Amino acid sequence: MNVSVTATPPTDLDADLLLIPLTKDPADVYVDVLADALGDAVRRAIGDFEGEAGEALLLYPEDAIAPRAALLGLGEMEALDAEPIREAAAAGADVATARTVETAAFLLPEVEFDVDRMTQALVEGFILGAYQFREHKTDEPTPRPETILLYTGEKERGTAGAQRGRIAAQAACTARDLVNRSPDKKTAPLFAEAIQDSGAAHGYDVDVWDQARIEDEGMGGLLAVNRGSFEPPTFSVLTWAPDDAINDRPLVLVGKGVVFDTGGLSLKDTKNSMDLMKSDMAGAAAVVGAFEAIADMGLPLHVIGLVPATDNRPGRKAYVPGDVITMHSGATVEVLNTDAEGRMLLADALSYAQSLDPELVVDLATLTGAVVVALGNNAAGVMTNEDDEASERLYAIQRAGERTGERVHPLPMYADYKKQLDSPVADIKNVGGRAAGSITAGKFLEHFIDYPWLHLDVAGMAYTKESKPYRPQGGTGFGVRLLADFLADYAERENATRDA
Numbered sequence: 001m002n003v004s005v006t007a008t009p010p011t012d013l014d015a016d017l018l019l020i021p022l023t024k025d026p027a028d029v030y031v032d033v034l035a036d037a038l039g040d041a042v043r044r045a046i047g048d049f050e051g052e053a054g055e056a057l058l059l060y061p062e063d064a065i066a067p068r069a070a071l072l073g074l075g076e077m078e079a080l081d082a083e084p085i086r087e088a089a090a091a092g093a094d095v096a097t098a099r100t101v102e103t104a105a106f107l108l109p110e111v112e113f114d115v116d117r118m119t120q121a122l123v124e125g126f127i128l129g130a131y132q133f134r135e136h137k138t139d140e141p142t143p144r145p146e147t148i149l150l151y152t153g154e155k156e157r158g159t160a161g162a163q164r165g166r167i168a169a170q171a172a173c174t175a176r177d178l179v180n181r182s183p184d185k186k187t188a189p190l191f192a193e194a195i196q197d198s199g200a201a202h203g204y205d206v207d208v209w210d211q212a213r214i215e216d217e218g219m220g221g222l223l224a225v226n227r228g229s230f231e232p233p234t235f236s237v238l239t240w241a242p243d244d245a246i247n248d249r250p251l252v253l254v255g256k257g258v259v260f261d262t263g264g265l266s267l268k269d270t271k272n273s274m275d276l277m278k279s280d281m282a283g284a285a286a287v288v289g290a291f292e293a294i295a296d297m298g299l300p301l302h303v304i305g306l307v308p309a310t311d312n313r314p315g316r317k318a319y320v321p322g323d324v325i326t327m328h329s330g331a332t333v334e335v336l337n338t339d340a341e342g343r344m345l346l347a348d349a350l351s352y353a354q355s356l357d358p359e360l361v362v363d364l365a366t367l368t369g370a371v372v373v374a375l376g377n378n379a380a381g382v383m384t385n386e387d388d389e390a391s392e393r394l395y396a397i398q399r400a401g402e403r404t405g406e407r408v409h410p411l412p413m414y415a416d417y418k419k420q421l422d423s424p425v426a427d428i429k430n431v432g433g434r435a436a437g438s439i440t441a442g443k444f445l446e447h448f449i450d451y452p453w454l455h456l457d458v459a460g461m462a463y464t465k466e467s468k469p470y471r472p473q474g475g476t477g478f479g480v481r482l483l484a485d486f487l488a489d490y491a492e493r494e495n496a497t498r499d500a
């Protein structure tokens, strides 16, 4: 989608649809301005308009002013924030899509709100709201919106926000595409190829390890999960290392890449369980999307991505409950449930990350159903190893979550929880029972790390069965905008402390 800020007044623009975000009870002077520009139809429409967030009202102003216009509700002025702005823009995208609009133009509301945050949220909401997954459709596509214009009065005003919004939203759409893709089109080797294509298109480096290399590295957890599969595992290493990187030690992003999770021999039920498991690589998809955003934004940070990938199946050689696996770190794990597979391959990736001497590691994983019980579909769980540095980052990622609408909520990591993983035969077992299932998964991963670390359990957030504002049914792209915002903020802070 083309996105640009314009100084040409909306009535002189060649747009198919004018989008007019409005808070509840807009100021009379602003209504007068709109009526002067667009005619009295606007005044009558505003009379019929509540202004609730997400509400849209289409109107047809007099000829030659604009072919169509839509009022978009922003909710109460006092509660105005990026999230209702995204919702309003997504409602605008719905209007545009239903009427085969090619060019839509936003008129920025006259409200006290940072203009770059405003344009960013408008663009994000519009692009994310207009998203459709058509990869496997064979019918003719209907025309899609191609261009978004934003009238801010001046060409420079709001441009940075608009471009950030475009980059972040498009990167989130990449993650959605990967999650929505049919599992047989994203086996571990095909998924790794897709990551390579993304790297080539966006200018970051991708190195894909094959089975032999994974064996050389001794990644017993990834190999154990892969034993029931017909397809080999892959381990993709993504690198963004610009010359102007301001961090000496890399930031590392790790994504769970289980391209399909049957549960293995601990087989899942189909309905509302296995039928969702093409999304079990959503953590990995978020890392790929984040790399696209980081590269497109040209962030001055050294970032490494790690994506261990395989499917989890009950094949002839599948690992079984009772198997003791020697992991990359050398630790042994008693497998008591083959459906707790994500932690097996993440543990190997996290243990490998140790060799990169990281400043911070953030992993994203659709790891436990328990996190959906705890937090539902409104926030991801975040856990840390609670060292001082990680605690600071925890606060930073929570704020990034509020800014992006991709919320993360902390879960405790008391040492007592670790006891649930005691094994009579190995160093640790891979399940800790029903109580605090997300936390014991976190404690399992913590066993393999010794650096500042944030673990995001995104099982409730990666995929939505019903459509929500700016999130159509399917993969949500959760984590991409969160990471992009968190890292951009990280770079800004580092720069600020250096200059000081």
Ligand code: BES
Pocket (backbone or CB within 6 Å): 261, 263, 276, 280, 337, 339, 340, 341, 342, 366, 367, 368, 369, 370, 431, 432, 437, 459, 460
């Ligand atoms: N991929 C699942 C977790 C999941 C559940 C993701 C629902 C998205 C939606 C994970 O591999 C899994 O099966 N976890 C088990 C762990 C248990 C066996 C300890 C679970 O949550 O039931």
Ligand code: MN
Pocket (backbone or CB within 6 Å): 261, 263, 338, 339, 340, 341, 342
């Ligand atoms: Mn599983």
Ligand code: ZN
Pocket (backbone or CB within 6 Å): 258, 261, 280, 339, 341, 342, 366, 367
């Ligand atoms: Zn899984």
